[in-house]
Amino acid sequence: MDKIETKQEYLDYVDKKSPNSPILKNCFNAFLVGGLICSIGQIIFDFCKYKGLEDTACSTIVSIVLIGLAALLTGLNIFNKIGKFAGAGSLVPITGFANSIVSPAIEYKSEGYVMGVGGKMFTVAGPVLVYGISTSIIVGIIATFFV
């Protein structure tokens, strides 16, 4: 092994020693589960449309059902197992957002309903909300004046 003198040399060495995440496997699992969640969404959408609802109403119902399901599975201690297998596959769709709000709510219930559940519910989803809303405002301003 080479002599390690500087911090950079150590970091390079650590990089070499640390196993990488199994990217191919993770990508495949994410594709599989993510695709499955989207397919379920599409089935719900088509079903609503078949029942004669408008497109916008169908989309809303899809979101509601998927969020509801993800929240339920989080509460049943199942979603984290799916997430461990699927990674981004279950995290990126709207299900991940539901999970990121419900899981701290369960975790911090022991600290009370106001400062615990209420105060800590958005610890994980908070950044998504802050930057999501901020971005939409900026895009909105640009659209108003330039488009």
Added chain:
Amino acid sequence: MKKIGNQTIIFNTPPYILETSSIVGPKEAEGPLAKYFDQCLEDEFWGEKTWEKAESKIVKENVNAVISKSGVPATQIDYCFAGDLLNQCISSSFGLRDINIPFFGIFGACSTFVEGMTLGSIFVDSGAAQKVLCATSSHFCSAEKQFRFPLELGNQRPPSAQWTVTGSGAAILSNENLGKECPRITCITPGKIVDMGVKDANNMGAAMAPAALDTLITHFRDTGRKPSFYDAIITGDLGHIGKEILIEMAESKGYNIKNNYNDCGVLIFDKEKQDTHSGGSRLWLCSFSIFWIFI
């Protein structure tokens, strides 16, 4: 006691480790070391409503266990050094509130237990105390909650991540062995903070290994001993990656620790079977290991 070399203290009458006790959670109980623990829990809550309360209970029961095992009444224990991972060391302070022993709350994260033993042995050898109680605890769920993400969050852990041990270790240090055969603490080498710039919170072994190396080498230099002097050299929770790094880096500095070195974080879980990635975390495991202690 006196200081030798740069940072080592050598004791005149090495304090005895009179008695030890440990309680662990269910995952640790499935590991290869299960038979060495005094008590293994069946669930993480142990009848309590929150993980923090469960952790306090683990501390309380474990301290009571070590006291009753030792045969020394609590009233004869002069001081207590204890700490844990939670804010304000709540597990220790709530766990020890009924015991009526003067209490030093300490926080050294992974090194809390050895820090307590170090300070405790200085107290005993200096004559400030005759019996000192050292205790520490950690709980996977309460640690995840405080430092990482909610347990129900569906995220993935990288292969270098470690798994916080649930459990507590306690020991009583004494100036006399009361007729028992006990290990003794002959000298201590408190380590320095060595930061090599590892920023990945999921690779703590690599972050801590340089500090462990620095402490080990300083210890060898201060005492004039070689690694082969020891039957066992044990670190707390470097995990599989940190252990490898430490062995290789020690070798490059001219110290061969391959044969007698191991890490508690590697020993406590079965990497293949238990899905703990790079091993366990927390140094209270040292309650039955012998780092710096020569019997």
